[in-house]
Amino acid sequence: MAFETTIEISFGDCDPAGIIFYPNYFRWFDAAFQAFLKTRELDQHSLRETLGTIGTGLIDVGASFRAPASFGDTMTLRITGIEWTDRTFRITYEGRIGERVIVEGFELRGVFVKDGDRLKAAPVAPLKDLVGDLAA
Amino acid sequence: MAFETTIEISFGDCDPAGIIFYPNYFRWFDAAFQAFLKTRELDQHSLRETLGTIGTGLIDVGASFRAPASFGDTMTLRITGIEWTDRTFRITYEGRIGERVIVEGFELRGVFVKDGDRLKAAPVAPLKDLVGDLAA
Amino acid sequence: MAFETTIEISFGDCDPAGIIFYPNYFRWFDAAFQAFLKTRELDQHSLRETLGTIGTGLIDVGASFRAPASFGDTMTLRITGIEWTDRTFRITYEGRIGERVIVEGFELRGVFVKDGDRLKAAPVAPLKDLVGDLAA
Amino acid sequence: MAFETTIEISFGDCDPAGIIFYPNYFRWFDAAFQAFLKTRELDQHSLRETLGTIGTGLIDVGASFRAPASFGDTMTLRITGIEWTDRTFRITYEGRIGERVIVEGFELRGVFVKDGDRLKAAPVAPLKDLVGDLAA
Numbered sequence: 243m244a245f246e247t248t249i250e251i252s253f254g255d256c257d258p259a260g261i262i263f264y265p266n267y268f269r270w271f272d273a274a275f276q277a278f279l280k281t282r283e284l285d286q287h288s289l290r291e292t293l294g295t296i297g298t299g300l301i302d303v304g305a306s307f308r309a310p311a312s313f314g315d316t317m318t319l320r321i322t323g324i325e326w327t328d329r330t331f332r333i334t335y336e337g338r339i340g341e342r343v344i345v346e347g348f349e350l351r352g353v354f355v356k357d358g359d360r361l362k363a364a365p366v367a368p369l370k371d372l373v374g375d376l377a378a
Numbered sequence: 379m380a381f382e383t384t385i386e387i388s389f390g391d392c393d394p395a396g397i398i399f400y401p402n403y404f405r406w407f408d409a410a411f412q413a414f415l416k417t418r419e420l421d422q423h424s425l426r427e428t429l430g431t432i433g434t435g436l437i438d439v440g441a442s443f444r445a446p447a448s449f450g451d452t453m454t455l456r457i458t459g460i461e462w463t464d465r466t467f468r469i470t471y472e473g474r475i476g477e478r479v480i481v482e483g484f485e486l487r488g489v490f491v492k493d494g495d496r497l498k499a500a501p502v503a504p505l506k507d508l509v510g511d512l513a514a
Numbered sequence: 515m516a517f518e519t520t521i522e523i524s525f526g527d528c529d530p531a532g533i534i535f536y537p538n539y540f541r542w543f544d545a546a547f548q549a550f551l552k553t554r555e556l557d558q559h560s561l562r563e564t565l566g567t568i569g570t571g572l573i574d575v576g577a578s579f580r581a582p583a584s585f586g587d588t589m590t591l592r593i594t595g596i597e598w599t600d601r602t603f604r605i606t607y608e609g610r611i612g613e614r615v616i617v618e619g620f621e622l623r624g625v626f627v628k629d630g631d632r633l634k635a636a637p638v639a640p641l642k643d644l645v646g647d648l649a650a
Numbered sequence: 651m652a653f654e655t656t657i658e659i660s661f662g663d664c665d666p667a668g669i670i671f672y673p674n675y676f677r678w679f680d681a682a683f684q685a686f687l688k689t690r691e692l693d694q695h696s697l698r699e700t701l702g703t704i705g706t707g708l709i710d711v712g713a714s715f716r717a718p719a720s721f722g723d724t725m726t727l728r729i730t731g732i733e734w735t736d737r738t739f740r741i742t743y744e745g746r747i748g749e750r751v752i753v754e755g756f757e758l759r760g761v762f763v764k765d766g767d768r769l770k771a772a773p774v775a776p777l778k779d780l781v782g783d784l785a786a
Contacts, residue, residue, distance in 0.1 A: 259704055296667055303713055
């Protein structure tokens with residue numbers, strides 16, 4: 243079972259065309275990821291302490307909009323996968339209203355640590371160990 | 379029983395001080411009001427059709443912040459009352475984390491209709507009839 | 515001369531009724547206050563260092579909506595006054611499109627410092643000295 | 651000369667890590683596109699009238715984050731290109747702080763019209779004619 247959350251699309255989430263103003267999808271992706279971490283009893287505070295990271299920052303993101311949605315709709319947003327490399331992890335999302343897929347997207351994240359004045363991506367293995375299996 | 383909703387405070391709802399960026403409270407007030415309408419099978423579309431209104435627009439709003447809240451907190455947001463006058467209605471809100479009140483606020487709304495190029499507030503009695511008792 | 519900023523109302527700032535989704539006004543109030551601080555070479559980092567505060571947090575806010583506005587409109591947002599008491603300061607705002615006032619609002623803020631696990635409002639005089647006269 | 655806008659990164663645009671909460675970049679991309687249309691005296695109202703479209707909706711979007719940015723920074727956001735196909739157009743964006751690129755992104759849009767209950771992407775040539783050359 244993948245992780246999923248439910249989002250009630252509200253009037254204020256929509257634009258003058260009456261459909262979801264698209265940056266909101268990314269707000270919901272991020273919130274789903276943070277809510278997923280919470281199921282592991284992790285958050286940005288605890289990751290700072292245990293991993294010394296300043297955050298699970300974004301490298302690359304994207305979304306494809308399959309069908310419009312509007313206020314009154316209830317979206318089920320699922321994390322459909324997490325792919326780990328040495329220094330990145332890629333979370334994939336799928337949002338449905340009923341059976342209909344309305345959005346697919348991803349976030350490529352790193353575990354960032356300070357390197358002097360800059361940030362650099364640290365190995366993600368310690369986070370992977372903490373998170374465990376998506377299906378768990 | 380008053381109407382209530384639950385809001386999971388997410389990382390992205392908070393500012394660099396680590397607490398809720400306050401305009402979000404008004405986003406949640408509005409969403410709670412729209413969700414409350416939905417319990418009456420009303421929304422901005424149906425109100426347009428049945429009442430000829432362009433919307434239940436805002437006249438005056440306010441909020442008092444009693445205590446800070448941060449990501450990971452779960453807020454219970456209640457509509458604690460609706461007061462009706464001839465051409466306005468005032469919705470009051472209270473947000474709690476556990477037993478602690480963190481925010482109290484209100485929205486003064488009208489039922490706006492077109493009057494030439496301008497908008498004017500129409501009598502609210504037809505909406506009051508549709509909404510019925512908050513406690514119902 | 516009071517401080518003022520210019521805001522181009524964008525499509526995404528508006529709701530399905532085609533007018534500004536009202537929480538955005540508070541986002542702009544806060545941004546105007548931060549921009550005003552910047553004219554004094556102050557920001558939330560420098561205030562933390564010089565005043566030991568965790569931030570100029572909100573106690574109470576409000577807004578009155580005088581007329582609707584939509585995308586394509588250009589709003590001039592002015593700070594019309596700052597009133598100082600011992601432990602609070604109240605910033606008043608006025609937004610106009612052309613000559614027409616569309617919004618008036620205020621933010622009551624404190625200079626918050628940590629007091630064990632809680633926050634408390636410290637005297638605002640040191641901030642008042644740094645900010646100086648609004649008209650300067 | 652490409653189209654460009656200036657964005658003052660504000661406190662409320664940033665998250666508890668102190669950097670821009672990433673969905674805001676897409677809000678700014680969309681606002682830049684709408685501001686660009688305004689330079690052609692076009693907006694979502696006029697496009698509805700002249701092209702019969704319900705909007706220049708999104709099909710696919712993405713962004714790559716090259717470096718973090720924080721409040722107090724001033725971002726110059728440029729539209730670096732528009733590529734037209736039969737039924738889509740792809741707008742590319744680049745955001746810089748000083749000389750440093752912090753974000754690159756794109757929006758793939760269509761000109762959507764109603765087709766019964768659904769939406770379909772109409773030919774974009776009429777919009778292309780109205781918009782003309784990006785460099786103009």
